Amino acid sequence: MSAATECPICGRPAHDATICRSCQRHLRTQLAQLPDLLSELDTTASHRDNVTPRCEVPTGSIDTQLPFRPKAAALAAATGAMLAAHVQDAVRLLHAAAPQSPDAGSQTAWLSAHLRDLRRHPCAIDLARDIDRHSRQILAMIDTPTVKTRFAIGPCPEAGDDQGPCPGQVWAWIPTDDTLRPVAQCNTCGRQWPAESWARLGERIKAVQARRRQIVALARDVAGRRAAA
Numbered sequence: 225m226s227a228a229t230e231c232p233i234c235g236r237p238a239h240d241a242t243i244c245r246s247c248q249r250h251l252r253t254q255l256a257q258l259p260d261l262l263s264e265l266d267t268t269a270s271h272r273d274n275v276t277p278r279c280e281v282p283t284g285s286i287d288t289q290l291p292f293r294p295k296a297a298a299l300a301a302a303t304g305a306m307l308a309a310h311v312q313d314a315v316r317l318l319h320a321a322a323p324q325s326p327d328a329g330s331q332t333a334w335l336s337a338h339l340r341d342l343r344r345h346p347c348a349i350d351l352a353r354d355i356d357r358h359s360r361q362i363l364a365m366i367d368t369p370t371v372k373t374r375f376a377i378g379p380c381p382e383a384g385d386d387q388g389p390c391p392g393q394v395w396a397w398i399p400t401d402d403t404l405r406p407v408a409q410c411n412t413c414g415r416q417w418p419a420e421s422w423a424r425l426g427e428r429i430k431a432v433q434a435r436r437r438q439i440v441a442l443a444r445d446v447a448g449r450r451a452a453a
């Protein structure tokens with residue numbers, strides 16, 4: 225019978241681990257979303273509007289926007305440093321090979337892949353708290369007063385510039401102004417979908433996710449056959 229302790233994050237029972245399974249799942253979700261949030265934060269820091277739908281881009285002079293730029297850049301740098309530090313600590317703790325690339329996508333994917341082992345160590349508590357704090361700070365900085373809420377829908381179903389699948393994520397934007405229509409938009413290719421087409425968009429996104437699962441399953445099958453040979 226496993227020993228249960230109290231999860232320091234939510235108070236639920238944590239069996240043979242420092243954080244409970246619910247917090248582990250939440251951490252895994254936030255790790256998956258963080259690279260996209262950092263991409264949008266970079267957009268904020270650069271004053272580009274390729275992510276926020278055009279109808280929702282805040283108006284105002286460049287003078288009113290400039291003070292926002294260094295804060296966004298500083299938060300992006302701090303988040304990157306936080307990720308790198310946690311990866312380095314985990315590599316030493318688990319005696320594992322480091323991620324092949326230092327970019328945020330590779331680092332968050334690496335941490336997510338090692339969560340099952342990391343959750344048994346005290347460092348998982350700091351990791352969960354740091355990822356949650358930085359995610360909230362980024363969301364607060366990239367959200368504008370014209371946006372009531374925003375949420376990720378899934379992978380973009382469109383083709384990319386090289387005719388391969390677009391690597392972007394589709395986000396839904398709900399404006400505070402009732403005269404403006406909700407819109408979904410890819411944060412990479414910029415394609416937009418009005419609310420009345422979201423049902424069809426959802427079907428296309430589910431198809432993309434199904435294809436990705438098939439590819440992963442096939443890769444695992446091939447790897448298993450090679451290992452058994």
